[in-house]
Amino acid sequence: MKSVAKHEVPAPGAPDPARRRLLRLGAGAPAALAAAGAATPARGAIRTNARIVIAGSGLGGLAVAHRLSQALEGAKITIVDRKEEHNYQPGYTLVASGVWPMDKVRDRNADYMPPGVNWVRDMVAEFEPAANAVVTTGGQRIEYDFLVVATGLHLDYAQIPGMDVAAIGSNGLASVYPGPQAAQATWAAMQAFAQKGGNAIMTLPATPLKCAGAPLKMTFMLRDRLRQAGTLDKSKVRFQSALGNVFGVKAVNDNVLARWKTLGVDVETNRRLVGIDIGARRATFASPEGEKEELPYDFLHVVPPMRAPDAIRKSELSWKEGPFAAGGWLEVDKATLQHRRFANVFGIGDINGTPRGKTAATVKKSAPIVAANLVSVVAGRKPEASFDGYTSCPLLTREGSAMLIEFDYDGKLTPSLPMIEPLQDSFFAWLLKVRMLKPAYLAVLKGRV
DSSP states (O other), X not given: XXXXXXXXXXXXXXXXXXXXXXXXXXXXXXXXXXXTTOOOOOSSOEEXXXXXXXXXXXXXXXXXXXXXXXXXXXXXXEEEOOOOEEEXXXXXXXXXXXXXXXXXXXXXXXXGOOTTOEEEOSOEEEEEGGGTEEEETTSOEEEOSEEEEOOOOEEOGGGSTTOOGGGTTSTTEEOSSSOHHHHHHHHHHHHHHHHHOOEEEEEEOSSOOSSTTHHHHHHHHHHHHHHHHTOGGGOEEEEEESSSSSSSSHHHHHHHHHHHHHXXXXXXXXXXXXEEETTTTEEEEEOTTOOEEEEEOSEEEOOOOEEOOHHHHTSTTBOOSSTTTTTTOBOBOTTTOBBSSOTTEEEOGGGBOSXXXXXXXXXXXXXXXXXXXXXXXXXXXXXXXXOOOOEEEEEEEETTEEEEEEEOTTOOBOOOOTTOOTTOOBHHHHHIIIIIHXXXXXXXXXXXX
């Protein structure tokens, strides 16, 4: 199989002047992209001695920490997270499909910590909101006046008997979600499969999940790698969804299904992955009625069920009833992102129990809102900033082409860039994903937009 250039945007075929112009424009585009939707600068820092704990140092936790450190003078801000490596998770699908090398998604967490913030290198094991305290796995008790929950979510591979994360990359087993190493191992499995062809099975669980477009991107890119390798006629690609659709926004779902029909990707719905025999390369799926079927595969992409981490799920901070209770998600108001029962608690990112919003783009739009509302509460005011559920998914459709999907809580498409037509794939949307979004991500991470 032809190797893919790692640092350049692929441009198959004859040179395209329009593409060359876009590439020249790409150098200045990240700043313009980051500026779009930028928050209004604070009128002045508020003096306070408030103790603020932020549980988690991913994009959400660090973005809010930077903003609070700028907006509050004298506040004691503590970040609790043992993670030393900061991963650019939106790049995992690029690594797993051979577009990026693994090192492009790996950075040092220390490089992004705001100055003056206390970093406790441990994990929160218990949340005690009634006592305004958290307890770490090492037994340290940290009291707070305000809490920001930015823990991310838990990949619940344990719900799939026979699954072994350590085996990703071997025996045709793939999964893009666990981290950079798994993404790289997934690319190795994809390469090996594409060279020979065979039966590929792509999966989707029934739970909420981060980057809901990733299973679709992997399907599109796998099919394109087969085409490039010349083994498409020897292969069959099947998508098994545990839901009644493949994407929660109807317009996107219908568009993808129409594309897959043309591309020869078979789709079956209401089929949940309930077991894997890695050595035998067989996967078992169950219907809602409990009927099971075992399918052989040469390549299997596993998307695990997802839920809140135990520390949140078992605490008083989780939803106790309603659609988000089963996953133990954080009970926040979907507009203010303030906890519905504990007014001094806010949530950001994947942990929130809201109708949508588990992407980096969600954090870009919601971090200024969480910070502004928390500052309002510190100042004795009611939170007034409102989040509309903005979510974005640059959906790769083949090498050199993508769709930029943007939508809100209601599933309404909300395009923000006039040069990109929703539901129409383009080289510019690919360029946006491959070249421009990481600089924009870093600007969000540092509280600049």
